[in-house]
Each structure stands twice: as C-alpha cells, then as structure tokens.
Amino acid sequence: MQGIYVHIPFCKRKCRYCDFVSFPENGREDFYFVALISEMRKYAPLMKDRVFDTVFIGGGTPTCLKPGRIKALVNELENCFSIRENAEITCEANPESATCEKLKELKEAGVTRLSIGLQSADEGVLKAIGRIHTKEDFLSAVEAAKSLGFTNVNADVMHGLPLQDTESYLETLRLVTGLGLTHISSYALILEEGTPLYEDVNAGRVALPDPDETADMEDAGIAFLAEAGYRRYEISNFAKPGFECLHNLNYWDNGEYLGLGLNSHSALRLKGDWTRFNNTEVYAEYVNELGEGKLPVRNTQRIERDEEMFETIMLGLRKTEGVSRKAFLERFGVDPAEQYAPAIAELELDGMIEVTEERLFLNRRGMDFQNEALLKFMDQ
Numbered sequence: 001m002q003g004i005y006v007h008i009p010f011c012k013r014k015c016r017y018c019d020f021v022s023f024p025e026n027g028r029e030d031f032y033f034v035a036l037i038s039e040m041r042k043y044a045p046l047m048k049d050r051v052f053d054t055v056f057i058g059g060g061t062p063t064c065l066k067p068g069r070i071k072a073l074v075n076e077l078e079n080c081f082s083i084r085e086n087a088e089i090t091c092e093a094n095p096e097s098a099t100c101e102k103l104k105e106l107k108e109a110g111v112t113r114l115s116i117g118l119q120s121a122d123e124g125v126l127k128a129i130g131r132i133h134t135k136e137d138f139l140s141a142v143e144a145a146k147s148l149g150f151t152n153v154n155a156d157v158m159h160g161l162p163l164q165d166t167e168s169y170l171e172t173l174r175l176v177t178g179l180g181l182t183h184i185s186s187y188a189l190i191l192e193e194g195t196p197l198y199e200d201v202n203a204g205r206v207a208l209p210d211p212d213e214t215a216d217m218e219d220a221g222i223a224f225l226a227e228a229g230y231r232r233y234e235i236s237n238f239a240k241p242g243f244e245c246l247h248n249l250n251y252w253d254n255g256e257y258l259g260l261g262l263n264s265h266s267a268l269r270l271k272g273d274w275t276r277f278n279n280t281e282v283y284a285e286y287v288n289e290l291g292e293g294k295l296p297v298r299n300t301q302r303i304e305r306d307e308e309m310f311e312t313i314m315l316g317l318r319k320t321e322g323v324s325r326k327a328f329l330e331r332f333g334v335d336p337a338e339q340y341a342p343a344i345a346e347l348e349l350d351g352m353i354e355v356t357e358e359r360l361f362l363n364r365r366g367m368d369f370q371n372e373a374l375l376k377f378m379d380q
C-alpha cells in the first residue's frame, strides 16, 4: 500500500497543549498553496510509476482554509499522481470550522473519510486545553456530515486532561459512540515542553490527573469501546469492523508514503533503498525554496536492512494483530519469529507476546508495557 499525506499548517488559534507545526494563517494561505502545488508538480514525474491507495489531508486545521481550497487541492493531487479509484481520502476537520458548506465542499472533492477533533465533550475541559469549539459545534458538524452522506467518520478524543476524570472521559465516549461514528482515536495527553499547558502545569497553575488516574481512564475507555462494538486495532485506535483507517495502517505496516507540505515526512523505496526524509518545518524556507524550484527536503536517510526490519517490528507491534510472519518473510527473506527469537523468548516468559503460525503480536499485557517490550527487540 502507498499513501500521500498533505500537511495544512494553519489553525485559527493554538491549543494550549499543541506542539504540532501549526499557526494562525495571517495572510499566508495563498503563498502556501503556490508552494504546495509546485511541490506536487515537482514530485509528479518522480512518482509516475506508483498508484496511491490513500490520501490524508491533515493539520493544523484543513477545514479553516478558504472556500474551494480543498477541492482545488484534491484536483491537483489527482492531476499530479495516480490515485486508485475508491481510494480512502481522509480530511481532518475541527468542529468550529466543519460547517455544512465546508463539508459539502469536501464531499464534492471526493473526501471519503472525515476525522473530527473533539478531544472532550466537557466544556470545562475544552476551555482548559484551549480548544475554540464547543460540544454543540461538534454535534452540528456530525449532523452535517451525516446529512451529506459521510459514512466513515472518526472522532479524536483525549484522556489525562486537566479537569478530567474517568466519568467525564466516559461521557465523551458515550457521546461519540451514541452518534454511531465508525472510528475513535483516543490518545493520552503528552505534556510537551514549551507549550503553555506545560508551563502552567510546571508552575502549579494547572493540575493534571495523576498517572494512575490516567491509566484508569484508559482501561475504562478500552472496556467501554469494546462493549460498544469498536475493535481496538492499534494502541490508540478503535473501529467498527471494516472501518479501520487504511492510511494509518500503512504507517504501522511500515509501508511507503509521500509527505507534502510543511514538516511532512516521507518513507519511500528509492532505487531499491528504504529512504526516509522530511520537509523543513520553517514556513519561510518551505515557501522560498519551492519558489526557487527546489524541494525543501531535510534529513534524507538511507535505512539499512536491519533497521528497516526493526522499524517493521516496532510499528507492526502497535497493531493488535501484530506483524504478519508471511509479509515479513516476503519483505526481508527471513521469518521474524526466527530473526528475533531471543527477544520473543524473553517476552513470552514475561507473558507479553504471542506467536502463531501467521503472526506475532503483543497481548493486552504487552500492549500495556509496549515500550519495555520494544526495548527487548532493540537490545537483541
């Protein structure tokens, strides 16, 4: 499988916990799109032998763009690249800007999957983390999406947030599952250095739930979502059967993807070499270098076979179904159960991993201690 990721770096206002490359637009959108389109056109001849299965327009907030922009973006992607018919085309949306008009544009552009950033249905929690939307905005966005015929809708939610307890988190999950959404991504807050929330927490102005409380929220959420018919297919992702996100599954299968836009990352096999690179995260560099006809690429790395194998294990074990032994064997000419026999033996003793004829995967205990489990593969 092969995917394309397009980064839209604009947000109306920065959320207090956010360290993504995103910022207010302040008159930059037109310049950004001139650069983005020249980037696509530069890649077009290099990608002509590939057929892409998924597109993910992420951010930032793609729905805060000017009217017609997403439609033009998808058109340009289709002009530059071969995108499979019936490809999964996801667009991220924030509740306050996912208006009926905007979602109609997305539908007409061919977007097949919406991913709406709710984070919490508790107004107090939303305020504490600096979100600019309300629960009502989210409800209106979902209603608009349904009325326009979107049948594959994700909600992003978070736990471990200020003012949040298990009941408040479960209330959010009750809301999104009650609306019949097909996919839930639920991440624990990571307190990133340099963010306003980090400063507030360190200065004692804001308190976070303690790690035990956050772990309790996570456990309660996993149990609730299973009961509601959502399969946990990756550590933080839950889907109704058949609605797993193909674009993200490709990441966890260590598949190929092309990143476009500011700070986007790519992993591609180029002339036989597994290669990773990223774009600059500096807006002016991105726009200026493309203006001069250059790709704003940084940190190109040819990945050695051993490292590519380790990446494939590390990413694959994020999925509950783990790593396919057959796919691994076809890719590397070696069975992962043999390649990593010492690490697997240790993890079996710790009761963290299971190996079947088809695959190796972390069980629930292994998922709970995933970092420790992956260290065994690294140390081997």
Ligand code: SF4
Pocket: 010, 011, 013, 014, 015, 018, 019, 020, 022, 059, 060, 061, 094, 117
């Ligand atoms: S909407 Fe998303 S990308 Fe934008 S500031 Fe908030 S968390 Fe960051």
